[in-house]
Amino acid sequence: xxxxxxxxxxxxxxxxxxxxxxxxxxxxxxxxxxxxxxxxxxxxxxxxxxxxxxxxxxxxxxxxxxxxxxxxxxxxxxxxxxxxxxxxxxxxxxxxxxxxxxxxxxxxxxxxxxxxxxxxxxxxx
Amino acid sequence: xxxxxxxxxxxxxxxxxxxxxxxxxxxxxxxxxxxxxxxxxxxxxxxxxxxxxxxxxxxxxxxxxxxxxxxxxxxxxxxxxxxxxxxxxxxxxxxxxxxxxxxxxxxxxxxxxxxxxxxxxxxxxxxxxxxxxxxxxxxxxxxxxxxxxxxxxxxxxxxxxxxxxxxxxxxxxxxxxxxxxxxxxxxxxxxxxxxxxxxxxxxxxxxxxxxxxxxxxxxxxxxxxxxxxxxxxxxxxxxxxxxxxxxxxxxxxxxxxxxxxxxxxxxxxxxxxxxxxxxxxxxxx
Amino acid sequence: xxxxxxxxxxxxxxxxxxxxxxxxxxxxxxxxxxxxxxxxxxxxxxxxxxxxxxxxxxxxxxxxxxxxxxxxxxxxxxxxxxxxxxxxxxxxxxxxxxxxxxxxxxxxxxxxxxxxxxxxxxxxxxxxxxxxxxxxxxxxxxxxxxxxxxxxxxxxxxxxxxxxxxxxxxxxxxxxxxxxxxxxxxxxxxxxxxxxxxxxxxxxxxxxxxxxxxxxxxxxxxxxxxx
Numbered sequence: 001x002x003x004x005x006x007x008x009x010x011x012x013x014x015x016x017x018x019x020x021x022x023x024x025x026x027x028x029x030x031x032x033x034x035x036x037x038x039x040x041x042x043x044x045x046x047x048x049x050x051x052x053x054x055x056x057x058x059x060x061x062x063x064x065x066x067x068x069x070x071x072x073x074x075x076x077x078x079x080x081x082x083x084x085x086x087x088x089x090x091x092x093x094x095x096x097x098x099x100x101x102x103x104x105x106x107x108x109x110x111x112x113x114x115x116x117x118x119x120x121x122x123x124x125x
Numbered sequence: 126x127x128x129x130x131x132x133x134x135x136x137x138x139x140x141x142x143x144x145x146x147x148x149x150x151x152x153x154x155x156x157x158x159x160x161x162x163x164x165x166x167x168x169x170x171x172x173x174x175x176x177x178x179x180x181x182x183x184x185x186x187x188x189x190x191x192x193x194x195x196x197x198x199x200x201x202x203x204x205x206x207x208x209x210x211x212x213x214x215x216x217x218x219x220x221x222x223x224x225x226x227x228x229x230x231x232x233x234x235x236x237x238x239x240x241x242x243x244x245x246x247x248x249x250x251x252x253x254x255x256x257x258x259x260x261x262x263x264x265x266x267x268x269x270x271x272x273x274x275x276x277x278x279x280x281x282x283x284x285x286x287x288x289x290x291x292x293x294x295x296x297x298x299x300x301x302x303x304x305x306x307x308x309x310x311x312x313x314x315x316x317x318x319x320x321x322x323x324x325x326x327x328x329x330x331x332x333x334x335x336x337x338x339x340x341x342x343x344x345x346x347x348x349x350x351x352x353x354x355x356x357x358x359x360x361x362x363x364x365x366x367x368x369x370x371x372x373x374x375x376x377x378x379x380x381x382x383x384x385x386x387x388x389x390x391x392x393x394x395x396x397x398x399x400x401x402x403x404x405x406x407x408x409x410x
Numbered sequence: 411x412x413x414x415x416x417x418x419x420x421x422x423x424x425x426x427x428x429x430x431x432x433x434x435x436x437x438x439x440x441x442x443x444x445x446x447x448x449x450x451x452x453x454x455x456x457x458x459x460x461x462x463x464x465x466x467x468x469x470x471x472x473x474x475x476x477x478x479x480x481x482x483x484x485x486x487x488x489x490x491x492x493x494x495x496x497x498x499x500x501x502x503x504x505x506x507x508x509x510x511x512x513x514x515x516x517x518x519x520x521x522x523x524x525x526x527x528x529x530x531x532x533x534x535x536x537x538x539x540x541x542x543x544x545x546x547x548x549x550x551x552x553x554x555x556x557x558x559x560x561x562x563x564x565x566x567x568x569x570x571x572x573x574x575x576x577x578x579x580x581x582x583x584x585x586x587x588x589x590x591x592x593x594x595x596x597x598x599x600x601x602x603x604x605x606x607x608x609x610x611x612x613x614x615x616x617x618x619x620x621x622x623x624x625x626x627x628x629x630x631x632x633x634x635x636x637x
Contacts, residue, residue: 007318007319010343010394012339012342012343013339014339040300040301040303041301043297043300043320044294044297044298044300044301047293047294047297047319047320048319048320049155049319049320049321049322049338049339050153050154050155050300050322051154051322051323051337051338051339052322052338052339055339171486171637174489174490175489176486176489176490176636176637177636177637178634178636193489193494193495193496193633194494196412196492196493196494197492199490199491199492199493200492202490204487204490206483206486206487209482209487210482210483210484210486210487210488211419211482211484211487212419212422212423212478212479212482212484213482214422214423214425214426215419215422215423219418219422222418223415223416223418223419223422224415224491225415226411226412226414226415226418227411227412227415227416227488227491227492227493228491228492229492
């Protein structure tokens with residue numbers, strides 16, 4: 001498992017950790033039941049404060065990605081992936097809503113919008 | 126139970142006064158004590174260790190009051206000052222022998238391991254040690270008697286970046302045990318930005334705030350703006366500002382929540398140094 | 411146990427001082443002991459260095475110790491260890507007593523050895539005299555030691571040094587002035603030898619009371635010392 005954090009960006013380190021772990025779960029690199037380092041040892045390895053890792057783990061637990069049991073450590077949990085998908089879909093919906101509003105109020109047609117969306121979607125494939 | 130609790134500590138000197146300092150250090154955490162030179166950080170540390178008398182206040186270590194006779198409590202506290210306080214002609218081996226008689230839980234084997242790990246020549250007189258080596262020796266002693274709480278007063282001042290990095294590693298190692306805690310007073314805020322969980326800011330004998338480090342680094346903002354926006358920002362919660370030549374600089378503790386309300390201002394993340402600077406040189410309501 | 415740790419530290423701290431004293435003193439004493447023997451009281455070898463050993467040496471060692479301690483702020487650190495302020499000052503007195511004890515043994519041993527070297531066998535009377543003399547020196551040494559330790563708890567070592575130099579000066583002055591000739595002169599002036607002894611006992615008593623007071627205060631001062 002690799003976690004790369006940067007202290008030079010404005011993104012909080014706990015967010016960097018959560019997003020990287022979530023990405024690894026989404027890509028299958030981390031599977032359900034895989035152990036992850038304890039909060040303290042991760043803090044030590046990354047040279048950061050414990051409270052930061054704690055925040056990251058709490059967020060991951062809240063979002064269903066990680067389960068921590070006292071005495072046994074932290075493991076990847078199943079529920080996260082689906083929750084994450086739903087969350088991402090919700091984010092995409094928000095962006096699409098904004099795009100629809102902008103299009104409507106500035107006279108951009110629906111078909112033009114669909115055309116743009118298709119172009120953007122297929123661009124990276 | 127907190128590792129350390131300070132309640133309403135006050136101490137008056139001729140030209141300086143420590144007023145009503147209260148803070149809590151939970152177990153398993155690292156707290157950084159920051160402030161300018163002379164702000165009162167060392168005074169606080171001396172007061173909690175009963176090295177000076179307090180005018181008022183209560184200090185609790187793991188729920189117990191520390192006074193001169195509480196030697197059992199002192200066994201659990203490791204103290205590191207900015208230099209080693211043994212006579213310069215002593216060697217690490219001699220210091221080990223002395224400490225073995227002084228502490229009940231002295232672990233000579235562990236001490237030797239630290240001496241080796243820190244590459245400290247055990248039979249050399251400490252007058253031949255560099256500042257970094259003296260510091261590492263102090264820490265080796267502090268870590269070799271099963272202390273649960275480490276109190277450090279300016280441990281990294283005068284150390285090169287490599288030595289400082291080594292020390293931070295040691296502190297993170299120490300904190301692997303959840304019952305261990307560290308209180309570090311330092312004015313090298315970059316070190317604290319890396320490993321501290323909480324930061325307490327002391328200024329002119331008063332405690333200005335205790336916050337989690339992440340709050341300071343990610344929630345606080347410094348807004349750079351003009352006169353018009355400044356008049357509005359001034360009244361935001363706990364704002365601290367400074368008038369510069371061409372702009373105002375405003376520190377906003379809840380900056381992350383309000384930055385969208387001020388699209389014309391530049392909102393920067395704050396470093397601990399910048400926060401300190403604004404509190405010291407700026408104005409508040 | 412803790413006191414042993416403190417003692418160990420103090421011995422280590424003074425180690426180099428011991429060495430330098432040994433290098434200077436032993437040759438001097440040997441010289442005095444062997445050269446001056448025939449002229450001394452009772453045939454015993456020179457015993458003036460006993461005074462040196464018992465009074466000046468322990469006192470200057472103690473002052474050196476406090477000087478080093480002040481320089482490296484030792485007390486500040488040692489009180490963060492499981493050592494109480496009471497332990498700290500108890501150990502100082504014990505350390506001092508060990509020194510006077512050692513000096514007593516060494517000094518008397520050397521007097522006897524040098525006397526024998528000079529073909530004089532000490533008599534029982536000589537031993538009795540030595541005992542009384544040593545006892546007197548022991549007391550005086552104790553007084554000075556208490557003064558150094560107690561004052562060091564209250565004042566900085568540089569001030570203590572000044573005080574002790576003045577005190578020593580007075581002590582030497584008084585001792586020297588009470589030589590036989592001046593004694594006679596004073597007796598003629600003042601009257602009877604009885605009065606002289608009276609004055610001396612008076613001074614001695616005041617000194618003793620002052621010393622005891624300092625001893626008691628030293629613990630209190632150690633408790634209150636701000637570091």
